[in-house]
Amino acid sequence: MARDERKRPTIYDVAREAELAPSTVSRALSNPGRVSSRTREHVLAVADRLGYQVNSLASALPSGRTHTVALFVSDITNPHFFGIIRGAEHQARAAGCTLILGDTEESPEVEARNIERLGSSVDGFVVAASRMTDEDIEALAGKHRVALISRQLAGLPSVIVDHVDGTREIVEHLAALGHESLVYLAGPRRAWLTDQRWRGLAQAARRVGMSARRLGPFQPTMRAGANAADVALGSGATAAVAHNDLMAIGMLRRVAERGMRVPDDLSVVGFDDIFGSDISSPALTTLGGPFEEVGRLAVDSLLGMREKSREAGRAEQIVLPSHLVIRGSTGKAPVR
Amino acid sequence: MARDERKRPTIYDVAREAELAPSTVSRALSNPGRVSSRTREHVLAVADRLGYQVNSLASALPSGRTHTVALFVSDITNPHFFGIIRGAEHQARAAGCTLILGDTEESPEVEARNIERLGSSVDGFVVAASRMTDEDIEALAGKHRVALISRQLAGLPSVIVDHVDGTREIVEHLAALGHESLVYLAGPRRAWLTDQRWRGLAQAARRVGMSARRLGPFQPTMRAGANAADVALGSGATAAVAHNDLMAIGMLRRVAERGMRVPDDLSVVGFDDIFGSDISSPALTTLGGPFEEVGRLAVDSLLGMREKSREAGRAEQIVLPSHLVIRGSTGKAPVR
DNA sequence: GTGAAAGCGCTAACAC
């Protein structure tokens, strides 16, 4: 142990050993096109022999490129973000970048503070399910590269999973089962998705002649699901659409606690198709999506984002298809 | 947008504005004890007015301290790591550090490569459930600060959740229910915990006169749980202890698929008490632990680790208590 | 294609 106490070799060590200038070594390592292939190979060989490794800090200082991107999620304990995190991690690694993960814990303040703190030590930010206001996000985007997940904002690249078709599918599924009324147990007011989902549900319900009410807001957690379940049961509706699976699973449990049955007394639908949604009983009907792909694409468009494209306002807004996963928590509407 | 195109102010800007030397500004900002309180306040005021923010990259270069720590987990989609990640994140933030999260995907190669890649751009590594060999970890520890989670190695700080008392509790619980035989569905060979858990189970079983067999190894995933269930059912044992909850939940499902019942035909126990273990049916009996605390303490001991203490070999090895969570997946042994 | 030299923004001796 501690045998390797001498410092790591630098490009100067490599340069001396290779009898070249440091700048040439630098080029050979990071700008291979600008040196002859002979020198490049020589440099690579010497670097390898000396066990040279780039000091990413040092190279980031003059260049400004840190090869690091940050991903912020609103709640790291929500399995919904699993796929997103993994996808982002893969894409970041594929692009030679390191991913920093941050948890904003549902707070716009924590979100803003943590982003500011990272400041110039990352190349950009992917923000999933941001709770910040449009204005704050725009201000942020004025200073850093930003890509959004589960949120759209003019001029910024974003990746979302479709909710228009998705909510329509949910409503039609419920209508087919004979339901004539649904309640939406809304998520946090600051979550962009909350309004989007409600809008989609309300519109689709209107079209099929189903009544729809919005209740809440609730925190998007299992715990809050208990409260949501009580409210839903009290509403008289036969179907409840929860803002996410965490809430929906909490509802499932609460309904059972109260001696009622899902789906006989109440059908329950969630969003996200998280880990756990198929092990509850009954298993949860939910709107899933390709979330690894979401994470991957978000990092991709962040890194591909050139300064120019921001000004041009031609940031790509990607919408990936969702799919309804029908399981045991939805069934025929009870006869009243 | 793009209105803030001028560069961020540096300490030189602050120094000029405050009519002081850059070094004084530097001290006022990061070494407050070494300047007069008047200058400090002056500097702070000017910095604030100019909107100065430290460039953490630039300060890391000469000082060598990056105020960043990396946490590597063996599988980021395993909810077991939730608590650990969140605890680590909190502690890192409390210490003014940024946390980088890495997923090693059960591979010692990915693990080693990713750690090497981060190299000197972090102050240290917390490695949870490392799949590397003792030798590789020691080599790593010769070059970087390392703290281990769910693994012990002489001379390195580590945090684990007790498995000796824990496995004893499991066995005694099963014995109390009349079980006379158990099988352990082992986790990956490279996971340190696999042997530790087996040793604990075997020893405790011997003491209560229960027969115990080790089967596997299996991947610690839900998918592998199906396989594990078949093997367990074929073994003739009345109780199965899975390497973790993911496997155990997979077993639960597979047993049901085969038309058998848990716990009537087979009792199932897991480890970790993950999200999901209480929503399966039956809910899972499992050995839980204070995993947020584990994450917190690991970061804590990493950051508190002075170069000296490594040589002195007095790294602290923390063992946190586990607790058995008894739920519906364990019951009376079937009468044979 | 390669070398010399000037930084990137900060810290840390070392003077005073």
Next chain:
DNA sequence: GTGTTAGCGCTTTCAC
């Protein structure tokens, strides 16, 4: 206490 002066290890003009 505060200022001066070298760097930290790399990139990047600018010459040749």
